[in-house]
Amino acid sequence: MAKHIAFGAIFILILTGCSSLPLQKARDAFYGGDLEKAGRSLEDCTDISKKDRLLCYMEDGVILHYSGAYEKSTEALLDASRFMKQQEQISASEQTSAVLINDRVTTYKGEYGERLWVHTFLMMDYLLDYDYEDALVEARQALEVYDAHPGSLTDDYFSRALIALCFENMQLPDDARIEYEKLSKAMGGGDFAAVAIPPGKGELVLFVGQGRVPHKISTDMAFPPSIRISVPRYTDSQPAPPLTFRCDDRDITPLEVSTDLGDVDRKSLNDRSAAYLTRQALRAGAKESIANEIGEHNQLGEAMARIVFFLLEEADVRSWETLPGHMTLVRIELDAGVHDLKISSGYSNPVHLEALDIPEGRRVYRSIRF
Amino acid sequence: MQKNRFGSLIITACFAFLVLAGCMATTKNLNPEKETHYDATYDFSDKKQIVERLVKPLIAASVFPVQETKPILIVYPVVNETSEHISTGGITDDIRMKLIQSGKFRFINENQRENIERETGYQYQGYVDPAQRVEQGRQLGADYILSGTLRSIKKEQPKQWRLMRKERIYYSLDLTITDLKTGEIVYADQAELAREASQPIIGW
Numbered sequence: 153m154a155k156h157i158a159f160g161a162i163f164i165l166i167l168t169g170c171s172s173l174p175l176q177k178a179r180d181a182f183y184g185g186d187l188e189k190a191g192r193s194l195e196d197c198t199d200i201s202k203k204d205r206l207l208c209y210m211e212d213g214v215i216l217h218y219s220g221a222y223e224k225s226t227e228a229l230l231d232a233s234r235f236m237k238q239q240e241q242i243s244a245s246e247q248t249s250a251v252l253i254n255d256r257v258t259t260y261k262g263e264y265g266e267r268l269w270v271h272t273f274l275m276m277d278y279l280l281d282y283d284y285e286d287a288l289v290e291a292r293q294a295l296e297v298y299d300a301h302p303g304s305l306t307d308d309y310f311s312r313a314l315i316a317l318c319f320e321n322m323q324l325p326d327d328a329r330i331e332y333e334k335l336s337k338a339m340g341g342g343d344f345a346a347v348a349i350p351p352g353k354g355e356l357v358l359f360v361g362q363g364r365v366p367h368k369i370s371t372d373m374a375f376p377p378s379i380r381i382s383v384p385r386y387t388d389s390q391p392a393p394p395l396t397f398r399c400d401d402r403d404i405t406p407l408e409v410s411t412d413l414g415d416v417d418r419k420s421l422n423d424r425s426a427a428y429l430t431r432q433a434l435r436a437g438a439k440e441s442i443a444n445e446i447g448e449h450n451q452l453g454e455a456m457a458r459i460v461f462f463l464l465e466e467a468d469v470r471s472w473e474t475l476p477g478h479m480t481l482v483r484i485e486l487d488a489g490v491h492d493l494k495i496s497s498g499y500s501n502p503v504h505l506e507a508l509d510i511p512e513g514r515r516v517y518r519s520i521r522f
Numbered sequence: 523m524q525k526n527r528f529g530s531l532i533i534t535a536c537f538a539f540l541v542l543a544g545c546m547a548t549t550k551n552l553n554p555e556k557e558t559h560y561d562a563t564y565d566f567s568d569k570k571q572i573v574e575r576l577v578k579p580l581i582a583a584s585v586f587p588v589q590e591t592k593p594i595l596i597v598y599p600v601v602n603e604t605s606e607h608i609s610t611g612g613i614t615d616d617i618r619m620k621l622i623q624s625g626k627f628r629f630i631n632e633n634q635r636e637n638i639e640r641e642t643g644y645q646y647q648g649y650v651d652p653a654q655r656v657e658q659g660r661q662l663g664a665d666y667i668l669s670g671t672l673r674s675i676k677k678e679q680p681k682q683w684r685l686m687r688k689e690r691i692y693y694s695l696d697l698t699i700t701d702l703k704t705g706e707i708v709y710a711d712q713a714e715l716a717r718e719a720s721q722p723i724i725g726w
Contacts, residue, residue, distance in 0.1 A: 241723065241724065243725060244726055245726055286607060289602065289604065289605060289607050292605035293605050295605075296676070322603070324603075
């Protein structure tokens with residue numbers, strides 16, 4: 153019996169480790185600056201285990217976005233959006249496995265913040281392709297996520313400002329006004345409003361990503377005789393250096409709306425802490441009774457079972473890791489014509505947008521990452 | 523003993539058959555006339571229903587002044603203001619097709635304007651027999667613009683202890699015809715659909 157448990161445990165540990173290898177390769181390549189290799193690692197997400205498939209679509213979407221392949225990024229993120237909808241049902245078999253093994257055996261459904269950012273990146277992708285109608289569809293889906301998890305997502309100012317912009321683009325000023333009012337309330341002030349582009353002017357809209365989103369780590373606690381509690385938590389956010397803008401050799405101060413994605417992630421995780429702590433308690437109870445049951449017939453078996461159960465207890469530290477740590481929406485009103493823009497962020501190399509053509513009465517979009 | 527072995531063989535065979543049957547891929551033709559919905563979201567049955575609801579009254583309407591020639595319409599895309607990625611081109615194509623088939627209207631093909639320009643431009647580049655060239659400046663001018671907006675309102679059951687998740691969706695398509703000369707809306711109609719769907723919260 154003990155031998156079977158040990159083999160089973162090793163098998164599960166190997167399986168859970170293997171499924172995330174292509175994801176890790178892609179993340180390493182992405183942060184190593186090799187975007188092409190990162191994209192290649194996740195070419196077909198259907199090859200990835202269903203448990204981690206959502207992460208594959210999400211990581212692929214971001215990698216393709218920052219490679220400038222906005223259409224392909226849209227495809228990957230739409231797959232993520234569809235996958236999230238399919239996983240709305242609670243799987244009884246997965247929950248049973250999670251109670252006996254660990255949360256890592258369940259299909260990853262994304263933290264509330266991550267579910268919102270799928271739509272946020274889709275909005276950006278569509279805007280970068282000047283597809284305002286589909287951007288609005290995503291804005292409405294993002295609003296549904298906001299409504300489903302209001303407590304966790306109020307601090308995501310960037311997505312809210314982007315939603316308002318999508319309404320502005322589709323000439324829906326009332327909807328834009330409502331979103332700006334919500335934004336102002338969430339930020340504790342600020343004068344946000346839909347403003348028409350004046351004659352002779354155009355607008356540059358920048359989506360600026362900075363740093364790296366905090367990732368999850370496990371916090372372990374052990375209790376006698378062999379109970380191990382392992383809960384996930386996010387690492388601390390790194391502060392983002394202020395952005396500076398120089399247009400045609402003069403400093404400018406545009407409108408900026410920024411979100412610390414780590415803050416939103418932490419709130420999302422806290423909001424569902426009751427669910428995973430309940431499962432932890434159930435699991436600890438189930439493992440304890442199985443170990444006691446084995447111990448009644450075989451003491452060595454009980455010791456083996458306890459070791460295996462102790463090792464199997466592992467926090468679910470899966471998360472969307474290619475996201476930036478901070479997202480800032482920058483809106484710059486410029487005279488219609490050609491401009492040179494330099495954007496700096498701390499010690500990172502500045503980004504030059506040279507010969508940027510701003511047509512009269514139009515918005516131009518760019519996405520950059522430091 | 524022999525009976526028992528035979529019994530277990532049958533049970534095993536039945537079980538294997540059920541497993542295999544479950545795994546088999548299937549393909550079948552559906553009747554597009556029959557209303558079919560898997561969930562509350564927009565599908566082809568809705569498109570059909572919306573188009574039929576809007577076209578019949580429009581054909582019967584007497585909003586256009588009596589004139590020798592049929593009114594000429596140009597179709598602008600239906601704006602999608604729902605929270606779903608819906609190809610509204612299918613709706614406008616169907617409306618246009620049914621109106622053309624009614625024999626009461628003439629339509630300008632706005633989608634083919636670039637191709638028409640390219641083709642006529644080619645004809646005047648010296649490759650085509652001058653006698654066979656399409657005469658330029660003879661295109662029809664539209665009298666009316668046909669446009670519309672598709673909207674949806676979605677409501678989910680509030681979070682509470684329950685076994686089924688219910689969702690209600692209301693769709694409306696507003697269709698308008700605008701007189702190009704005066705800017706007046708000469709015709710407006712609306713098709714509505716409302717649906718409730720539920721799915722179990724817990725599955726296998």
